[in-house]
Amino acid sequence: MAEQIEASVAIATAVARCRPEVLCAYPITPQTHIVEALSRMVRAGDLAPCEMVNVESEYSACSVAIGASAAGARAYTATASQGLLYMAEALFNAAGLGLPIVMTVANRALGAPINIWNDHSDALAVRDCGFIQLYAADNQEAIDMHILAFRIAEQLSLPVMVCMDGYVLTHAIEPLELPSQEQVDSFLPPFAPRQILDPDEPMTIGAMVGPEAFTEVRYLAHLRQQEALDAIPALAQELSERTGRACGGLLSGYRTSDAALVVVAMGSVLGTLEVLIDEMRGEGLSVGALAIKTFRPFPRAEVAAALGGAARILVLERAIAIGAGGVLTDSVRWALGARQTPLHTVIAGLGGRPITRRSLRPVLEAAATGGLGELHFLDLRQDLVDRELARCRSSARPGPHAEAILREIGIVGAGPV
Amino acid sequence: MSAAADRSPQAERRDEGLRFYQTGTFAVGGRLLAEHQRTVQSQPRRPSSLTKGHRACQGCGEALGARYALDAALRAAGGRLIAANATGCLEVFSSPYPESSWQLPWIHSLFANAPAVASGIAAALRAKGREDVRVVGQGGDGGTVDIGLACLSGMFERHDDVLYICYDNQAYMNTGVQRSAATPPGARTATTEPLGGHPGNDFGQGKSAPLIALAHEIPYVATATVAELHDLEAKVARAMEIRGPRYLHLLVPCPLGWGSEPSETILIARLAKESGLFPVFEAIDGAIHAVAKIRRQVPVREYLRRQRRYAHLFADGGREDVIDRLQAAADRNIVRFGLLEGSAPLAGDLLGAPAPGELDDLSGAQAP
Ligand SMILES: Cc1ncc(C[n+]2csc(CCOP(=O)(O)OP(=O)(O)O)c2C)c(N)n1
Ligand code: SF4
Ligand SMILES: [Mg+2]
Numbered sequence: 001m002a003e004q005i006e007a008s009v010a011i012a013t014a015v016a017r018c019r020p021e022v023l024c025a026y027p028i029t030p031q032t033h034i035v036e037a038l039s040r041m042v043r044a045g046d047l048a049p050c051e052m053v054n055v056e057s058e059y060s061a062c063s064v065a066i067g068a069s070a071a072g073a074r075a076y077t078a079t080a081s082q083g084l085l086y087m088a089e090a091l092f093n094a095a096g097l098g099l100p101i102v103m104t105v106a107n108r109a110l111g112a113p114i115n116i117w118n119d120h121s122d123a124l125a126v127r128d129c130g131f132i133q134l135y136a137a138d139n140q141e142a143i144d145m146h147i148l149a150f151r152i153a154e155q156l157s158l159p160v161m162v163c164m165d166g167y168v169l170t171h172a173i174e175p176l177e178l179p180s181q182e183q184v185d186s187f188l189p190p191f192a193p194r195q196i197l198d199p200d201e202p203m204t205i206g207a208m209v210g211p212e213a214f215t216e217v218r219y220l221a222h223l224r225q226q227e228a229l230d231a232i233p234a235l236a237q238e239l240s241e242r243t244g245r246a247c248g249g250l251l252s253g254y255r256t257s258d259a260a261l262v263v264v265a266m267g268s269v270l271g272t273l274e275v276l277i278d279e280m281r282g283e284g285l286s287v288g289a290l291a292i293k294t295f296r297p298f299p300r301a302e303v304a305a306a307l308g309g310a311a312r313i314l315v316l317e318r319a320i321a322i323g324a325g326g327v328l329t330d331s332v333r334w335a336l337g338a339r340q341t342p343l344h345t346v347i348a349g350l351g352g353r354p355i356t357r358r359s360l361r362p363v364l365e366a367a368a369t370g371g372l373g374e375l376h377f378l379d380l381r382q383d384l385v386d387r388e389l390a391r392c393r394s395s396a397r398p399g400p401h402a403e404a405i406l407r408e409i410g411i412v413g414a415g416p417v
Numbered sequence: 418m419s420a421a422a423d424r425s426p427q428a429e430r431r432d433e434g435l436r437f438y439q440t441g442t443f444a445v446g447g448r449l450l451a452e453h454q455r456t457v458q459s460q461p462r463r464p465s466s467l468t469k470g471h472r473a474c475q476g477c478g479e480a481l482g483a484r485y486a487l488d489a490a491l492r493a494a495g496g497r498l499i500a501a502n503a504t505g506c507l508e509v510f511s512s513p514y515p516e517s518s519w520q521l522p523w524i525h526s527l528f529a530n531a532p533a534v535a536s537g538i539a540a541a542l543r544a545k546g547r548e549d550v551r552v553v554g555q556g557g558d559g560g561t562v563d564i565g566l567a568c569l570s571g572m573f574e575r576h577d578d579v580l581y582i583c584y585d586n587q588a589y590m591n592t593g594v595q596r597s598a599a600t601p602p603g604a605r606t607a608t609t610e611p612l613g614g615h616p617g618n619d620f621g622q623g624k625s626a627p628l629i630a631l632a633h634e635i636p637y638v639a640t641a642t643v644a645e646l647h648d649l650e651a652k653v654a655r656a657m658e659i660r661g662p663r664y665l666h667l668l669v670p671c672p673l674g675w676g677s678e679p680s681e682t683i684l685i686a687r688l689a690k691e692s693g694l695f696p697v698f699e700a701i702d703g704a705i706h707a708v709a710k711i712r713r714q715v716p717v718r719e720y721l722r723r724q725r726r727y728a729h730l731f732a733d734g735g736r737e738d739v740i741d742r743l744q745a746a747a748d749r750n751i752v753r754f755g756l757l758e759g760s761a762p763l764a765g766d767l768l769g770a771p772a773p774g775e776l777d778d779l780s781g782a783q784a785p
Pocket of ligand 2: 472473474475476477478479480506507510586590591670671672673674
């Protein structure tokens, strides 16, 4: 039965039902409500046996999770943005050690300029760290993906990041269904670690490896992620059978089978896209959307198959690879192989700028008719950019762009609405 | 635990008026001692945390210190001990796969996070109700005093049940002897060459991790050297009787980095203590309660001249000024920590506060 609940609290409850033994986190917006709710459960004794470690940094959060997981405990942490990058070294380490830590990333932009609102720059910046990366399109999926994440992580002995859009998802209050404790228990067996620090069977974990074996070790890590391409749909199916709804997976297509133009995207923008696609379909335009739910491992063959019928592809990116363009674009192009399907990259929703149907519609229409360039920035105020460029040319010390642009717009402290 | 173990061997020896000083030998047998007073290493069935086959340099103080410290901890834990190790010489020389020298469960994660990894292990054990298994975190001075300090401070203030051991060889040895915040003034390292009038490492920099630990008011803080292995073992044993964060800072000479004779590692560690340059003390709950007195005081130059990292102080013309400043630093330690027989640590001084009565009246001072 659905209950009206703040998504962060729902995520915390879902995590609690996975019976974690060690929780560790450092506060960062917009992850805080998840951790606060978990902390309350531990303090009240509702989540036991479980240790909550209030660490002094995200680097420590990931490191505490590493120690806890290596000692055989189910470990969970959550972060976002600057915090995720502050963990970077430990992320690669946790993955390299094959420790099945589960982490929520409440996706948020990266500074400078510092910005607390949503985009995908944070998780995409660490896309190659060895964590599996799942991207939730809505809060129900975010809940289910967390339960899935623990099972995937422990079955494959790999850490998993569940990425959910900061604020847009984390702070929404809506009716959500929480899997019952019995449902979770029947899906998620107790953690049986593949390696453990145990005085009865002493082992050395994390020692140095030279060029003699490093390539093979890395290749095996890659293979393990490839295994996840089979495991994720199978486990998602198994969870679906218990909950009676679709629960994550690799991809999902919305009206793609006969679509001439397919929009590829990750995260909460899928909801907007579906409504828009319905509208445009009503007007006779042949459009569909492909949601990437698993970005690491990248489901190359599945993406290629899903895009097989598309005459044109639009990759909607909530991040920018500065100096290159899109991040997801590269993977989609790789999936297409030798196929020369025209492909457009649209950078949208950076630092919390809303992605509206009104803005998307003309872009999709232009793409459908071949009238869109290769790289497009949604809602970019070219007039502001041009004036700022001119201003900078006329001064040797022009100061921050952000300040000048906000002065021009005449609003401070809020994005354009 | 037996009744005898309730008291430290050191305390017992004190009661009996017997003191154990190591002289020119590496043996720690102690046939003069009663069975229960003998060192862990002299027991026929001693634990062996770090066994043969590691690649430490000849005379490596870190290898010796780690083995004594961990064997003592293993004994205290009844063999149920897990170690988290920072990147550094100790990690590298002991562990390359497939030739690990570790006989206890051991994990290396990163350079800066050993205290946090240890905290995580401790949290896991607590959640699982495994009170019987104990946790040690360890690393070099760089991994502890510099890059790992935030994790260490967090581990202290959260009161996590971890014994952390810093093996202080006073520089980043594993990367080729660069300066750390534990490098003493006057010492030459690869990044503190005595060039352009610099005395080697500059004066007025660096920090004392033991005093920083003390300021956290954790239950146990101690310093030790590999010259006094009985003392080291006794401190580990005492630390292991306590739950919560504990810190042991161990001076471990490094023949390669210090330019000393491998055969003089113990001697040099002893001279560090006997000159007053490295105060050996023990603190409980934020207050120093015991110091190792200097037995035969030596001028710092006796310590310095045996190490090529100080050779520039003695070469053509020399740097008497630098040697004098180092002597002054040792003399200050001697007064501050009460290192001479019959003296006591300066009340209130150790955390930087003047003793009562010496307090400056700041009431009339200008606001900054
Ligand atoms: C984040 C990071 N920075 C730098 C290094 C390189 N590094 C590895 S070991 C080491 C020196 C270790 O010095 P210390 O902790 O004093 O231990 P020692 O080798 O002297 O025993 C350094 C700088 C690293 N591995 N990781
Ligand atoms: S360089 Fe120093 S610390 Fe490292 S193994 Fe050699 S003697 Fe030991
Ligand atoms: Mg060192």
